[in-house]
Amino acid sequence: MSAPMLSVDGLQAWYGAAQILHDVSFNVGRGEVVALMGRNGAGKTTTMKALMGLVARRGALRFNGADISGLRPFEIARQGLGFTPEDRRIFSELTVMENLDIGRQPPRRFPGGQPAPVWTPQRLFELFPNLGEMPNRPGGRMSGGEQQMLTVARTLMGNPLMVLLDEPSEGVAPLIVEQMASTIIELKKEGLSILLSEQNIHFARLVSDRVYVLEKGEIHWQGSMAELSGNLDIQRAYLTV
Amino acid sequence: MTLDAFLFQALNGLSTASGLFFIAAGLSLIFGVTRIVNIAHGSLYMLGTYIAYTLATKIGGAFGFWGGIVLTALFVGVIGAAIEMLLLRRIYRAPELFQLLATFALVLIFNDMTLWLWGPEDLLGPRAPGLAGAVEIFGRRLPSYDLFLIFVAPAVLILLHFALAKSRFGRLVRAATQDREMVGALGVNQAVLFTSVFALGSLLAGLGGALQVAREPANLAMDLAVIGDAFVVVVVGGMGSITGAYLAAIIIAEVKALCIAIGVVDLGFIKFNASKFTLVAEFIVMAIVLIVRPYGLLGKPQGNVRSVAEPEAPIRPAAPLLKAFAAVVLALLLALPVVAQSSPYVMVLATDILIAVIFATSLHFIMGPGGMHSFGHAAYFGLGAYGAALLLKSAGFPMLAALLAAPAVALLGALLFGWFAVGLSGVYLAMLTLAFAQIVWAAVFQWETFTGGSNGVIGVWPTAPFNKAWVYYLLALALAVISVLLLRRFLFAPFGYAMRAGRDSALRAEAIGIDVKRIHWLGFAIAGGICGIAGGLFAFAKGSISPEAIAVGRSIDGLVMVLLGGIQTLVGPMVGASVFAMLQDTIMRQTEYWRGLLGCVILFLVLAFPQGIAGAFSMLWSRFDGKRGGRA
Numbered sequence: 001m002s003a004p005m006l007s008v009d010g011l012q013a014w015y016g017a018a019q020i021l022h023d024v025s026f027n028v029g030r031g032e033v034v035a036l037m038g039r040n041g042a043g044k045t046t047t048m049k050a051l052m053g054l055v056a057r058r059g060a061l062r063f064n065g066a067d068i069s070g071l072r073p074f075e076i077a078r079q080g081l082g083f084t085p086e087d088r089r090i091f092s093e094l095t096v097m098e099n100l101d102i103g104r105q106p107p108r109r110f111p112g113g114q115p116a117p118v119w120t121p122q123r124l125f126e127l128f129p130n131l132g133e134m135p136n137r138p139g140g141r142m143s144g145g146e147q148q149m150l151t152v153a154r155t156l157m158g159n160p161l162m163v164l165l166d167e168p169s170e171g172v173a174p175l176i177v178e179q180m181a182s183t184i185i186e187l188k189k190e191g192l193s194i195l196l197s198e199q200n201i202h203f204a205r206l207v208s209d210r211v212y213v214l215e216k217g218e219i220h221w222q223g224s225m226a227e228l229s230g231n232l233d234i235q236r237a238y239l240t241v
Numbered sequence: 242m243t244l245d246a247f248l249f250q251a252l253n254g255l256s257t258a259s260g261l262f263f264i265a266a267g268l269s270l271i272f273g274v275t276r277i278v279n280i281a282h283g284s285l286y287m288l289g290t291y292i293a294y295t296l297a298t299k300i301g302g303a304f305g306f307w308g309g310i311v312l313t314a315l316f317v318g319v320i321g322a323a324i325e326m327l328l329l330r331r332i333y334r335a336p337e338l339f340q341l342l343a344t345f346a347l348v349l350i351f352n353d354m355t356l357w358l359w360g361p362e363d364l365l366g367p368r369a370p371g372l373a374g375a376v377e378i379f380g381r382r383l384p385s386y387d388l389f390l391i392f393v394a395p396a397v398l399i400l401l402h403f404a405l406a407k408s409r410f411g412r413l414v415r416a417a418t419q420d421r422e423m424v425g426a427l428g429v430n431q432a433v434l435f436t437s438v439f440a441l442g443s444l445l446a447g448l449g450g451a452l453q454v455a456r457e458p459a460n461l462a463m464d465l466a467v468i469g470d471a472f473v474v475v476v477v478g479g480m481g482s483i484t485g486a487y488l489a490a491i492i493i494a495e496v497k498a499l500c501i502a503i504g505v506v507d508l509g510f511i512k513f514n515a516s517k518f519t520l521v522a523e524f525i526v527m528a529i530v531l532i533v534r535p536y537g538l539l540g541k542p543q544g545n546v547r548s549v550a551e552p553e554a555p556i557r558p559a560a561p562l563l564k565a566f567a568a569v570v571l572a573l574l575l576a577l578p579v580v581a582q583s584s585p586y587v588m589v590l591a592t593d594i595l596i597a598v599i600f601a602t603s604l605h606f607i608m609g610p611g612g613m614h615s616f617g618h619a620a621y622f623g624l625g626a627y628g629a630a631l632l633l634k635s636a637g638f639p640m641l642a643a644l645l646a647a648p649a650v651a652l653l654g655a656l657l658f659g660w661f662a663v664g665l666s667g668v669y670l671a672m673l674t675l676a677f678a679q680i681v682w683a684a685v686f687q688w689e690t691f692t693g694g695s696n697g698v699i700g701v702w703p704t705a706p707f708n709k710a711w712v713y714y715l716l717a718l719a720l721a722v723i724s725v726l727l728l729r730r731f732l733f734a735p736f737g738y739a740m741r742a743g744r745d746s747a748l749r750a751e752a753i754g755i756d757v758k759r760i761h762w763l764g765f766a767i768a769g770g771i772c773g774i775a776g777g778l779f780a781f782a783k784g785s786i787s788p789e790a791i792a793v794g795r796s797i798d799g800l801v802m803v804l805l806g807g808i809q810t811l812v813g814p815m816v817g818a819s820v821f822a823m824l825q826d827t828i829m830r831q832t833e834y835w836r837g838l839l840g841c842v843i844l845f846l847v848l849a850f851p852q853g854i855a856g857a858f859s860m861l862w863s864r865f866d867g868k869r870g871g872r873a
Contacts, residue, residue, distance in 0.1 A: 054422065094412060102412060
């Protein structure tokens with residue numbers, strides 16, 4: 001495999017004075033879906049926020065060949081790293097179309113020169129038909145599942161090379177969970193890399209190639225999804241089964 | 242009072258509302274996106290009037306006037322952008338109160354700069370070319386320019402409304418008002434957005450000021466007068482709502498106009514002049530609105546505002562070294578009368594400092610550990626001072642009894658005001674406390690028969706043995722030590738822990754059985770009562786008390802003292818008060834431009850020591866101590 005899309009080495013992160021991540025290292029290849037798994041409080045969300053520069057952090061972070069450890073959040077987003085937060089953070093006063101517009105960025109290319117997928121509201125409405133039915137609805141008056149789709153769609157409007165998906169299956173109906181899984185597979189086909197945070201192995205198993213298991217701010221296990229599926233000890237030790 | 246005269250005053254109110262709307266809309270926009278309450282917005286408005294005056298008189302003619310207004314607005318917009326880039330950008334992550342202090346420093350600097358550039362005289366601009374006449378309406382003559390102003394405000398409102406609704410800039414502004422961090426994570430450069438919003442808000446203030454050029458003379462008191470009104474308008478209308486700002490501007494301007502229109506009212510048993518209520522009327526409106534609708538008429542609860550400032554470190558009991566240091570300082574203070582026998586001025590200055598220390602420590606008690614940002618601490622100072630003075634003069638209390646009753650009077654006032662105030666938080670709380678302080682101020686100012694009006698109460702001298710400066714100093718020292726120790730005792734008692742818990746997380750504190758509102762109410766009352774001691778001491782130290790001494794400037798002085806010293810330590814307000822009182826008594830009296838100088842000092846301190854003076858020392862100490870881990 002060529003140089004990874006994202007490589008993280010010795011990542012430490014803090015919330016105020018409390019250190020949450022102690023030493024986290026992993027990488028995500030081009031077009032690969034990697035799951036970051038662990039219980040509540042293991043540091044999954046903090047890892048994603050640290051990658052985006054949203055919390056105090058230290059460590060070697062390389063994305064698409066560039067050092068992003070000193071960049072500010074908007075600069076990181078402009079490198080083509082998209083982020084969909086776990087609490088969705090939809091702009092509730094803005095309509096669906098307006099929310100999408102906030103995420104808009106120019107098209108970009110993969111390192112080799114091939115164009116990365118370009119997203120328009122029309123294309124996204126094909127991917128998420130529900131959203132297409134309510135382009136003028138304010139974000140605050142949508143269901144949790146609809147907001148989950150909107151937050152992914154909003155991030156895709158930035159035409160990212162890689163997406164950080166923080167617990168996309170949390171708190172939404174089973175039907176939406178299935179749709180999220182097929183969306184991830186669709187994005188992978190388009191050549192995007194995805195880092196997925198999950199506590200739920202059933203969902204992660206549907207989409208992920210490889211897994212890193214986090215516990216107390218450190219990586220405790222890594223391997224392929226198939227290996228983890230067969231390893232009940234690890235599942236029992238670090239995951240909610 | 243005829244109906245025609247009534248309607249005419251109402252029209253007058255509408256044209257006044259237009260100026261209020263421009264400044265309030267700008268203030269509201271800026272607050273929505275940057276979460277900075279720009280106290281200097283009134284100064285930008287004032288600059289607008291002055292610059293438009295200069296352009297209209299120097300260039301002259303229609304172009305000088307109308308073109309001058311446009312140029313002024315643009316120029317003030319550029320000044321706003323410069324303020325954001327050079328100053329505010331450095332302090333977005335600082336605690337909210339530091340930002341307030343920084344913009345207040347700008348008020349001082351702009352005021353002295355204007356004095357230097359334009360001189361102290363009021364400057365009335367020329368009449369508007371093309372609109373110099375008047376129209377006959379309701380049997381009176383209304384200047385055509387006023388009629389023009391009545392229509393300009395809604396025109397700009399509609400323009401702004403569409404810009405916010407339909408443009409990408411407007412969408413970004415609305416999105417950032419809700420969650421600016423997420424906007425950044427989606428690839429939007431917040432720095433550019435913040436600068437442009439600040440420039441737009443400043444442009445509106447400059448436009449509002451420039452439009453006044455043919456209506457009111459430019460003068461140096463405009464900045465604070467107009468910012469007070471603008472705060473009221475923004476809070477009544479709801480922070481971040483442009484339409485709310487327009488609605489509130491009209492309500493406030495109309496209430497004031499109607500007070501004037503009503504004039505003297507004779508209810509048979511009581512006769513009063515309603516036009517005297519203009520001062521207090523807007524604050525009463527604001528107090529009512531805030532009590533009924535805590536987020537203003539069209540405002541929305543500010544969802545979970547993501548704080549970007551570092552969480553506050555808990556206050557810890559003083560280390561043995563600090564305690565020893567405090568004992569040495571106390572011993573020196575006790576010995577001061579012996580050392581300073583030849584200079585009575587030193588005793589007076591030292592007494593002033595002790596009064597400032599009590600005032601600032603009591604304010605710190607609610608601001609720091611209580612987390613309630615009071616902009617009206619002068620109210621309790623005033624209640625204490627007037628309480629003591631009037632009990633001595635009108636009720637014939639002996640001096641010591643009057644002095645001891647001062648905290649009781651202030652406590653009663655704080656219990657009453659606090660009951661309403663603790664239901665609010667953040668900027669809204671600050672504004673309601675300001676409103677209460679203005680009501681107290683206006684009451685003593687306008688209730689001449691009881692309080693002596695603007696002359697105040699005079700002849701409030703201490704009796705023997707306290708009529709000697711050094712004995713009075715020792716009395717002040719004793720009361721200061723008691724006040725500080727009492728507040729400290731409260732802070733490290735379960736009551737203090739509960740108050741801090743309520744500040745850090747009201748929900749979690751409630752969940753473990755703390756009645757947060759009640760605790761904060763009591764905390765507010767205690768701080769008010771202690772502040773009353775400072776007021777009583779002040780009245781007897783000066784021999785008089787007047788409304789001037791309890792005006793909004795006193796509240797601001799208190800904020801400056803607390804923030805100078807730093808809010809994270811108990812020593813902070815004491816250091817801040819001492820430094821501030823000494824600066825005020827020494828350097829400030831030497832120069833005509835002392836306000837600008839004080840402003841520069843504040844800006845320097847804010848930028849150099851975002852933790853306050855005492856905070857900076859304790860940080861240096863802990864660095865030296867090597868206890869801090871090596872985290873970036």
